[in-house]
Amino acid sequence: MTTQPWTVSDLQGSPRRQRRETAIRRLVFAATVTSVLVSGLILYSLAFEAITFMREVDWSTTWGQLGWFPRRGIFDLPTIMVATVSVTVIAMAVAGPLGLAAAIYLSEYAPSRVRTVLKPTLEVMAGIPSVVLGYFALRFIAPQLVGNLFSTAAPANLLAAGVGVGLLIIPLMASLSEDALTAVPHSLRQASAGLGARKVTTTTNVVIPAAVSGLTAAGIVAASRAVGETMVVFIAGGAADSVIKSYNPLDPGMTMTAAMASVASGTDSIAGQGQAFQSLFFVGLLLFIMTMLLNVLADKFVRRFRQRY
Amino acid sequence: MAKKVRTYRQVLSLALVLVVSAAACGGGGDALGDSEAAGDEIVISGSSTVEPISVAVAESFRDINPNVQVAVSGPGTGDGFKLFCEGETDISDASRQIKDEEKVNCEANGISYVELKVGVDGIAVITSSENQALSCLSFADLYALVGPESTGFGSWAEAQGLATELGSSFAFEDSDLVISAPGTESGTYDSFIEIVLEDLADERGHEATTRPDYSSAADDNVIIETVAINPTSFGWVGFAFADHAEGTKLVDISVDPDGDCVAATAETIASNEYPISRDLFIYVNTDNAASKAGLVEFVDHYMGFGLDEAVANVGYVILDDGNREATRSAWSNR
Amino acid sequence: MASPSVRKRLPATTFNLTRRMDVKGRVFEVALLMAVAVTLGAVAALISQVFFDAWPVLSGRFGQFLTSGLGSRPEISGIAQGLRGTLYLCFIVAVVAFPLGIGSAIYLEQYAKPGRLTRFVDLNIRNLAGVPSVVYGILGLTVFVKGPFVGAITGGRTPLAAGLTLSALVLPLVIIASVEAIRSVPQELIEAGYGVGATQSEVIRHHVLPYAIPGILTGTLLSMARAAGEAAPLILVGTTTGFLTNIPAWWDVGQVRERFTAMPIIITSWVRQPETGFKVEGAAAAIIVLMLVVVMLNSVAIVLRSRFEKRRQG
Numbered sequence: 001m002t003t004q005p006w007t008v009s010d011l012q013g014s015p016r017r018q019r020r021e022t023a024i025r026r027l028v029f030a031a032t033v034t035s036v037l038v039s040g041l042i043l044y045s046l047a048f049e050a051i052t053f054m055r056e057v058d059w060s061t062t063w064g065q066l067g068w069f070p071r072r073g074i075f076d077l078p079t080i081m082v083a084t085v086s087v088t089v090i091a092m093a094v095a096g097p098l099g100l101a102a103a104i105y106l107s108e109y110a111p112s113r114v115r116t117v118l119k120p121t122l123e124v125m126a127g128i129p130s131v132v133l134g135y136f137a138l139r140f141i142a143p144q145l146v147g148n149l150f151s152t153a154a155p156a157n158l159l160a161a162g163v164g165v166g167l168l169i170i171p172l173m174a175s176l177s178e179d180a181l182t183a184v185p186h187s188l189r190q191a192s193a194g195l196g197a198r199k200v201t202t203t204t205n206v207v208i209p210a211a212v213s214g215l216t217a218a219g220i221v222a223a224s225r226a227v228g229e230t231m232v233v234f235i236a237g238g239a240a241d242s243v244i245k246s247y248n249p250l251d252p253g254m255t256m257t258a259a260m261a262s263v264a265s266g267t268d269s270i271a272g273q274g275q276a277f278q279s280l281f282f283v284g285l286l287l288f289i290m291t292m293l294l295n296v297l298a299d300k301f302v303r304r305f306r307q308r309y
Numbered sequence: 310m311a312k313k314v315r316t317y318r319q320v321l322s323l324a325l326v327l328v329v330s331a332a333a334c335g336g337g338g339d340a341l342g343d344s345e346a347a348g349d350e351i352v353i354s355g356s357s358t359v360e361p362i363s364v365a366v367a368e369s370f371r372d373i374n375p376n377v378q379v380a381v382s383g384p385g386t387g388d389g390f391k392l393f394c395e396g397e398t399d400i401s402d403a404s405r406q407i408k409d410e411e412k413v414n415c416e417a418n419g420i421s422y423v424e425l426k427v428g429v430d431g432i433a434v435i436t437s438s439e440n441q442a443l444s445c446l447s448f449a450d451l452y453a454l455v456g457p458e459s460t461g462f463g464s465w466a467e468a469q470g471l472a473t474e475l476g477s478s479f480a481f482e483d484s485d486l487v488i489s490a491p492g493t494e495s496g497t498y499d500s501f502i503e504i505v506l507e508d509l510a511d512e513r514g515h516e517a518t519t520r521p522d523y524s525s526a527a528d529d530n531v532i533i534e535t536v537a538i539n540p541t542s543f544g545w546v547g548f549a550f551a552d553h554a555e556g557t558k559l560v561d562i563s564v565d566p567d568g569d570c571v572a573a574t575a576e577t578i579a580s581n582e583y584p585i586s587r588d589l590f591i592y593v594n595t596d597n598a599a600s601k602a603g604l605v606e607f608v609d610h611y612m613g614f615g616l617d618e619a620v621a622n623v624g625y626v627i628l629d630d631g632n633r634e635a636t637r638s639a640w641s642n643r
Numbered sequence: 644m645a646s647p648s649v650r651k652r653l654p655a656t657t658f659n660l661t662r663r664m665d666v667k668g669r670v671f672e673v674a675l676l677m678a679v680a681v682t683l684g685a686v687a688a689l690i691s692q693v694f695f696d697a698w699p700v701l702s703g704r705f706g707q708f709l710t711s712g713l714g715s716r717p718e719i720s721g722i723a724q725g726l727r728g729t730l731y732l733c734f735i736v737a738v739v740a741f742p743l744g745i746g747s748a749i750y751l752e753q754y755a756k757p758g759r760l761t762r763f764v765d766l767n768i769r770n771l772a773g774v775p776s777v778v779y780g781i782l783g784l785t786v787f788v789k790g791p792f793v794g795a796i797t798g799g800r801t802p803l804a805a806g807l808t809l810s811a812l813v814l815p816l817v818i819i820a821s822v823e824a825i826r827s828v829p830q831e832l833i834e835a836g837y838g839v840g841a842t843q844s845e846v847i848r849h850h851v852l853p854y855a856i857p858g859i860l861t862g863t864l865l866s867m868a869r870a871a872g873e874a875a876p877l878i879l880v881g882t883t884t885g886f887l888t889n890i891p892a893w894w895d896v897g898q899v900r901e902r903f904t905a906m907p908i909i910i911t912s913w914v915r916q917p918e919t920g921f922k923v924e925g926a927a928a929a930i931i932v933l934m935l936v937v938v939m940l941n942s943v944a945i946v947l948r949s950r951f952e953k954r955r956q957g
Contacts, residue, residue, distance in 0.1 A: 017842060020842075020844065021842050021843060021844055024843075024844040025750075025754055025843075025844075027746060028746040028747070028749045028750035028754060029750055029754070030746075031742070031743045031744075031745075031746025031747045031749075031750060032746070032747040032750040032751060032755075032764060034743050034747070034814070035743075035747055035764065035767060035768050035771065035814060035815065035818065036764060036767055038771060038782070038811045038814060039767050039770070039771060041782055041785075041786050041811075042771075042774065042778060042779070042781075042782045044785070044786075045781050045782045045784070045785035045786060046778070046781060048785070049785075097678065098678050098681060098682050101674070101675045101678030101679065102675075102678060102679050102682055104675055105675040105676065105678070105679050109672060109675060118679070120945050121683070121686075123941065123945055124938060124941055124942065124945070125682075125686055126941075127865070127868050127869075127872075127937050127938065127940075127941040128686075128689075128872075128934070128937070129871075129872025129873070129874075129907060129933060129934075129937060130872070130873075130874070130875075131872065131874050131907045131910045131911055131914075131930070131933075132689070132693070132872075132910075132930050132933070132934065133689075134911075134914070135693070135910065135914055135926055135927070135930060136688075136689045136692060136693070138914060139692055139696065139923070140688065140689075140692050167685050167689075170682055198665055198667070198668050199668055200665070200667055200668035200671040200672070201667075203671070204671070221773070224773055225773075227775070228773075228774070228775025228776065228777070228778075229775070230775070230776065230777050230874075230875040231874050231875055231907075231911065234875075234911070235911060235914050235915070257775060257777050257875070260777050260780075260781075260879070261777060261875055261878050261879070264780070264784075264878050264879045264881075265878045265884060280781070281781060284777065284778050284781045287775060287777070287778060288774065288775075288778050291773055291774060291775055292770060292773075292774075294773070295769070295770055295773040296770075299766075299769065
């Protein structure tokens with residue numbers, strides 16, 4: 001038995017164990033790199049063809065035209081961008097109040113038995129695929145809700161699609177808002193009660209203002225999701241390959257996302273050159289920038305809200 | 310030791326959950342054991358008008374030779390030729406003949422093909438079945454509604470001036486003009502221009518094209534759907550589609566404003582009485598035919614069952630005997 | 644931060660010291676309840692509409708519906724090919740996104756030194772989670788279908804390419820869920836492991852992962868459910884919307900490199916047909932099958948998560 005002094009390497013285990021450690025460390029690092037790689041590839045995929053489009057397109061066709069007719073070389077951007085904004089506004093008008101109300105109810109009022117049923121229900125609702133909402137918007141919302149209220153509405157229109165998107169994002173809005181509300185320290189509520197406030201006063205004057213950054217972040221994230229939603233508008237928005245410009249949500253319309261899906265599906269498996277196909281990448285780039293800005297904005301609000309507690 | 314057991318149990322339950330969910334993702338349904346997908350693959354693309362014929366032939370061919378996999382899609386005659394001339398498809402469906410620039414493209418890529426006429430189709434002009442105001446239109450009316458000079462017309466009445474100028478006596482109503490029709494990728498679009506609009510456009514010194522501002526759709530079913538649900542709609546689509554559809558009404562057509570109005574039926578199309586009719590074709594890549602036995606078998610079936618029955622089953626007009634023989638010999642002499 | 648389930652909720656009447664009728668409070672509460680009712684009512688309307696529309700298929704020919712392929716007439720059409728496509732897509736997502744997601748989470752939580760690089764990766768992941776699914780479709784088309792090297796491996800417009808695209812889509816979600824799960828492992832447990840001389844990977848393997856597995860699984864299942872329901876990326880990647888004769892056997896793995904279709908695509912294309920047999924009955928029946936899959940995955944995930952939360956508190 002040796003009586004040499006122990007060194008650090010004796011305590012660190014056998015070289016084989018060490019090698020395994022390094023190997024595993026490298027492996028998980030490589031896994032992490034893939035997420036950065038995905039980002040890079042997304043930018044590359046968009047930029048490449050989008051830049052070609054931007055270099056070759058006649059920019060007069062992107063403004064002040066009759067509508068979005070990609071196959072005829074008419075790429076009127078306001079047509080599809082206004083449609084995206086309309087759908088988002090309509091969706092938030094639906095999901096904002098309903099989602100927020102559900103969140104307030106869950107966080108402040110619901111008895112725990114109701115809560116254990118309601119919360120999972122909302123989560124299951126969150127899992128409903130967008131094609132299903134698109135079907136519902138086309139089959140029910142468009143004829144029964146919109147058609148009955150507005151007789152001038154087209155059979156499939158942006159209003160119905162917007163309501164469908166709104167239903168789709170209610171669970172998201174509710175769950176993010178609820179997180180914001182439950183993050184408000186209970187001490188604030190108790191202090192308010194201690195001053196004699198009623199529950200409704202506490203909720204509206206203390207809890208909600210305290211959670212405002214988180215609620216705003218929730219709204220922005222939900223709006224971002226509405227901006228990026230494709231299938232509901234593709235199915236229920238009423239336009240196929242091209243659309244005439246209209247600022248009326250009762251007319252058929254095509255958002256940026258639906259326009260991309262149309263170009264991609266109209267030419268089922270096209271070998272894919274041609275300006276119409278490149279417009280897909282350009283619109284995708286615009287969309288990517290829009291959602292990125294929204295997400296960064298939401299992040300700023302979340303950062304502010306986290307710092308308070 | 311207990312820890313190790315717990316870890317194994319976790320891993321096992323994890324694996325079990327993954328397998329169950331993978332199976333769940335597939336849902337119910339038993340395995341269809343027989344088709345092995347070991348055989349050839351045939352890719353057919355092109356005209357959405359001819360697509361139903363090819364689908365019918367492919368369905369019946371599945372009973373003859375289930376090992377050959379057939380994929381059919383219908384993005385439009387123009388798109389179909391683009392794919393065909395890049396060698397991506399074996400058969401190109403077309404509701405018009407190949408254009409010169411497409412021929413050049415095929416030659417440049419070394420694609421040799423054989424042109425096979427398979428049937429005759431009419432182009433039906435359709436409106437909603439609720440539209441009582443309309444039963445017959447002339448070429449002049451059609452030009453006034455959708456020709457190159459009609460950009461911006463939002464209601465039927467706006468086309469009145471132009472129609473009267475061209476000699477029509479039809480009184481258009483003042484209602485919304487909602488147009489749904491094929492787009493530029495479609496052979497039906499090309500045929501419509503060639504037959505209905507071209508002469509009038511040339512006379513008046515305009516480009517032979519349609520107005521750009523309408524809702525175009527490559528999918529004929531979408532066109533039918535849109536026309537059916539808008540009460541004062543207008544569109545044109547392959548006759549077979551319109552004939553089968555619910556909710557749409559076919560409009561009689563007269564060539565001249567005071568001419569006879571001819572309804573679109575199988576008989577009037579076959580006898581050429583109905584003025585808007587065109588031939589349907591398939592183009593087969595002959596090099597692929599030389600190397601894929603499955604492709605030859607398929608086209609043989611097309612020449613038999615396809616020409617004799619499928620065309621009519623789908624609603625188009627079968628070629629007369631002379632033309633059918635001509636097509637069959639074109640195929641055997643490729 | 645006290646969690647609501649732990650704290651005792653003060654009843655509304657506690658605050659009403661004057662015992663006057665609290666009109667504003669009542670109205671507010673009723674308004675909230677009505678909003679919740681409207682939301683639940685919408686979901687109920689959706690489910691009943693779908694079942695009502697699908698009834699002819701469900702009661703008449705459901706077996707045939709599940710085993711037939713796409714056809715020219717509604718009466719002979721079924722979703723067998725869609726089921727196979729969706730199955731293989733889910734499988735590929737599980738196989739690709741799950742290890743990559745867990746690996747990233749392990750690195751970020753256990754190995755990475757806090758610093759600018761780590762914050763950048765974190766920000767990047769959160770951004771990716773908010774990117775619209777169509778944009779992932781563009782990624783898939785450019786890299787996995789038409790990409791110079793990868794395109795040859797995937798074989799073009801195949802389940803393999805689509806599966807990789809969907810994996811990229813759900814990767815941020817898996818990472819975020821796994822990070823949450825790993826963060827919840829008590830620090831004492833980890834330090835105890837180091838204390839008895841375990842290496843970092845041993846601590847992870849024997850202490851962190853077993854504890855975090857339910858949470859990680861929840862995230863994975865939710866991601867698979869999400870991937871099963873996505874249609875937009877599939878459209879971009881070129882999933883067949885037309886007609887396919889072939890119905891491969893379930894175990895025929897070769898189909899990952901052949902033309903395919905999937906449930907959400909079938910639904911989308913049938914909804915746009917004029918025949919009610921496709922547009923209403925067929926699409927609704929296909930939706931029911933898809934929802935069964937998605938709801939089942941989600942429910943298992945939720946149950947797992949509540950077990951995970953109970954363990955955390957216990």
